[in-house]
Amino acid sequence: MTVNRLLPVSLIAALLLYGAAWQHLQHERHVFLQENYMDYTLPSRFTGPAAMEFKGIVSDFLFLKVITFLGERIGKQEEFNDQHFQYLEESVNTITDLDPYFWDAYLFADMIFTWDLKEYEAANKLLLKARQYRTNDYRVPYYLGFNYFFFLKDNINGSKYLMEASKLPASPYYLASLAARLSVYALEHRIGIIFLKEMIMDTENEQIKSEFILRIKALEIMDQLEKKVREYKKTYRKLPSSLAELVTAGLIDKIPNDPYGGQFIMMENGRVYTTSKMLRKK
């Protein structure tokens, strides 16, 4: 009788105790997590076999962990440091070993590597891994090209990857002309010409085709002019002071017109550019 009456009372007491214990644990846990807490991800050497045939869903789970962990720090506007870099690099390596096609993971890491951590080599290394698997995705070489062009100031590689991107399905049409325009700055007009000619064959849209043809025209003129500049240099052992000197030397009849409506000019290093920057006048 007394035992039966005692049971509900003890249950209530136990529940109250449980509430207090839970509160205390929450507090302690919070303090614990605040103290330089760093998340970690096991390497794929272990995670891979351990995930067995559930690699896809495990990669999702790990990625969710990474974006919540780093997202919280972004939300608090914390500065990222080496520890964060190491964590992100290790985690993304594991995630993309588990699912090598996981574009979200590649892109998230690429963004943080380049904009927040300034670790461009790591970003490009990761994108090169993505390129092995996502062979039909123009975004992979596109971001690679962008990193080279924008962050590393490497125009040759930048235009190389942009060109690669523009050849892949579903890539926006302007990529081709962007790549070609970059190539003007990247010392190689010929690459741009060859590349655009290739693009014309795959293009069905007449308007885009004519855009390409115009650009090829301009590039070919510039390529031709640079050749003449080199010829001039061979004979006179110095660079001409301007393109007009090529006319007086009899190497060309006149300075050709820029199909874009600008004017061709020669830089101090002997490179030929145009004032229109190969953009149609509006």
Place this chain on the structure above:
Amino acid sequence: MNRRIWSLAVITFKEGIRDRTLYGIGLFALMIMGLSLVVTGFFLRELHKVTVDINISAITFGGLLIIFSLSVNLMSKDLDKRTIYSVLSKPFSRAQYLIGKFIGLVLLSLTALCMLTLVSTLTIWAVKSQYPVYFKEFVWLSVFQAVFAEFLMFMVLNAVVIFFSTVTTSSFLTLLFTISTYIVGQTVEEVVQFIQSQAQEIQLTTAVKTVIEMTQYIVPNLSVYDLKIRAAHGLSIPFSYLLSITGYSLIYSAVLILLASIIFSRRELT
């Protein structure tokens, strides 16, 4: 003769369907699939991948639970409860008995798989209509191809259950051996690849190497049935590959059933 095998298969199947465990497993799989409706929204762009990952994993997990619980139980029940005597007193050979059981178990797995696939189709469709922009790379065919591959794996595992239940006397041991076979089967390919790629760095004795080399021929390579990642990214699977894994499963199961029949017909049932 075929009619006898068939009726035994149907009895096994009905017995399995009546088991309450099935509903528990079904409910569990449904919960995971329901989870995909909520969790998918947490991701950035590749929502189709996450949805497909969760759904096919739920189907696989449900199917595995059915094999580890129901199939193992259905096989050992006859022996444990001595009902095998009344079954074998009928004009049956022991081989026929095993084949009938095997077909029944495969039917059970197939039915469960179809039900789970139907539900996950609805869940994927629901997520797809919620975020149509993020489903451009999604392909239904790849999903069904991956589910078909899982079915082939279930067939092999059912054969493994049959085999071990003729070798051992307790259902617990059958369960243990089946789970071990599953784990080894899932990892053997990776382990062998790892050893081959790191041959110089890791010093293994020839004995260990030989054991691992032998294992890959004996244990079924279950990684070949894992097409989930390809399905999640909408990458199609060549027909010849599907044909190859179908052939592999059929032949591997046949070998196991034959071995089981030989062992079972020599076994003293006491």
